[in-house]
Amino acid sequence: MALIHLLPLLASLQFLPWPVSPADPHPAPTFSIDPRKDEYLLGDTVALTCSADPLPVPIREFHFYSDKGLAVTARVSSRWKQTYNLNITGPRDAGEYSCAYYTGRPGHFTKSRHSDGITIKVKDPPAEPMLSVNPPSREANEGHPLVITCTASGHAAERRFHFYQHGAEIEAGSETHITEPDTPPWNVAVLSIPRADTNSSGEYSCGYEEKDSGRWIPSTRSQAVMVTLKGPPAEPMLSVNPPSREANEGHPLVITCTASGHAAERRFHFYQHGAEIEAGSETHITAPDTPPWNVAVLSIPRADTNSSGEYSCGYEEKDSGRWIPSTRSQAVMVTLKEPLPPSVLRVNPSSGAVDEGLPLNFTCMAPKVPSEQRFHFYKNGTKIDTSASEPELTIPQAGLDMAGEFTCGYEEKVNGRWVASPRSQAVTVTVKGVTSLPIPLVAGAAAGVLALVLLLLLLCLCVRKRKGSRWSINRTEKDGSISSYSPIPLASMNPDTF
Structure with missing residues (x-):
């Protein structure tokens, strides 16, 4: 079979006038289909055959029609019939088909009547998934x-x-x-x-x-x-306190991880030397448990040699029920700063022994630094309440209660925080009280003083007798009469009588 052309036409095309002779149209051909099915599947091929009864004139063309507006014109491959193979490729191939034929020559064609129609049903393809x-x-x-x-x-x-x-x-x-x-x-x-x-x-x-x-x-x-x-969630930012990234031994080290934007939920992770840090006795991780889930904090209460190293952090965002990790933050190197040098305590008197009631002076000696310093003094481990800015402590009168072990220490302000030095070596202070004399010795001394006073009085009396007058002394005689001594003026006395 030779197919000449396939024309998409409206259904009315099958009724377009052809240049035919005024003679009556030829009888309708016989139209058949093979195989005949109630319903055809996609991919089926059917043979449509148009057969005409023998005519005195030759048939020039066979035409196949569809109510969808399709027309196929085919040159005859045999004298009285023509077969057209229709491939079922989709629902558009379903419809009613018929055929006709033409005789004559160009300009003088005579068309036959249309054959009876054959309906082709195409099974719908499987539903769209x-x-x-x-x-x-x-x-x-x-x-x-x-x-x-x-x-x-x-x-x-x-x-x-x-x-x-x-x-x-x-x-x-x-x-x-x-x-x-x-x-x-x-x-x-x-x-x-x-x-x-x-x-x-x-x-x-x-x-x-x-x-x-x-x-x-x-x-x-x-x-x-x-x-x-x-892309993955945005890289977080890691910050360190102290900002110098120098941790003071024995002091807190705080590392903060901050994420940008908002998320339904996040969970944070901290890393040291690339290994994840788990919260424990020496570390504490505070992660957000309510929106906006932006900040988590790693706290190390007392930094030590294990606290130095390279730190980083990251987080995961919950997206459609799955945890999606961010890229990690840039790594930050934290070093451990050596502790402050210990102070030296000087005491005056240098022996540490002082008599009760005498002054006692302490001096806390520390390296000079441009930053602020404050000093503290301790007795038997207990802090003495003094002015914290001065390196000297003076006790005007030492009491017996001042005996004991004294130490001192100082603090420096580093990056806004006070960092304490180790305490000085202890200095022992002793207080010597005033000694009391025994009672017999005191009594003897008092008697001696009294005798000395009486002696001085007698001497004074003697001197006065020689210079001024004689005293008469009244006394009782044996007979009961009273004799008296009257002073006699010295001028009337004969010196030769003495």
């Missing part, structure tokens, strides 16, 4: 799984699925995996991409074939879905 993407946002996280699922409705004896990217079929390989059903109901197939990358973005669709009467019948393809590639 549904394509879904995980994550549902259709934003694939770089380096994380991308899962595309093709779901067919209804039931079938058997199905096989196909996935397409940018219209080209995807074949399972090292970077992709296609899981097809191997048992009924044959409804779902999955395309898995373990680690999404730039090649994973694009337009995806899917389709399937159903096995019907021994043949695979393709479905229409699903609606296309656009998948974009989403």
Whole structure:
């Protein structure tokens, strides 16, 4: 059979006038189809045969018509009939078909009547499947799984699925995996991409074939879905307190991890030398438990040699039920600063022994630094309440209670924090009290003093007698009469009588 041309026409085309002779039209041909079925499947091929009764004139052309507006003109391959093979490729091939023939020569054709119509029914193709993407946002996280699922409705004896990217079929390989059903109901197939990358973005669709009467019948393809590639969560920022990144031994070290933006939920991680730090007795991690989930803190109460090193942090964001890790922060090097040199305590008197009631002076000696300093003094380990800015402590009168062990220390202001030095070596202070004399010795001394006073009085009396007058002394005589001594003026006395 030689097909000359295929013309898409409206149904009315079959009634377009042809240049024919005024003679009556020829009788209608016989129209047949092989094989005859109630319903045809996609991929079927049917033979449409148009047969005319013998005529006195030759048949020039056979025409095949469809109510969809299709016309096929064919040169005759035999004298009285022509067969046209119709491939069923889709629902558009369904409809009513008929045929006619022409005799004569160009400009003087005579058309036959139309044959009886034959209706061709085409079975609808399998229903369009549904394509879904995980994550549902259709934003694939770089380096994380991308899962595309093709779901067919209804039931079938058997199905096989196909996935397409940018219209080209995807074949399972090292970077992709296609899981097809191997048992009924044959409804779902999955395309898995373990680690999404730039090649994973694009337009995806899917389709399937159903096995019907021994043949695979393709479905229409699903609606296309656009998948974009989403980068990892933004890199966080790591900060250290003290800002100098020099941890003072025995003092707190605080490392803070800050994430930008907002997320449904985050969880943070800290790393030292690349290994994750777990919260424990020496460390404490405070992570957010309420929105905006932006900041987490690693606290080391007392820094030591194990605290120095390279620190970094990262976090995970919850996206579509999955934890997506961020890139790690830039690493920060933390060093351990040597402790301050110990102070030296000087005491005056240098022996540390002082008599009760005498002054006692302490001096706390520390290296001179441009930053602020404050000093502290301790007795038997207990801090003495003094002015903290002065390196000297003076006790004007030492009491017996001042005996004991004295130490001192100082603090320097470093990066806004007071850092304490080790305490000085202890200095022992003793206080010597005033000694009391024994009672007999005191009594003897008092008697001596009294005798000395009496002696002085007698001497004074004697001197006065010699210089001034004689005293008469009254006394009682043996007979009971009183004799008296009266002073006699010295002038009337004869010196020769003495």
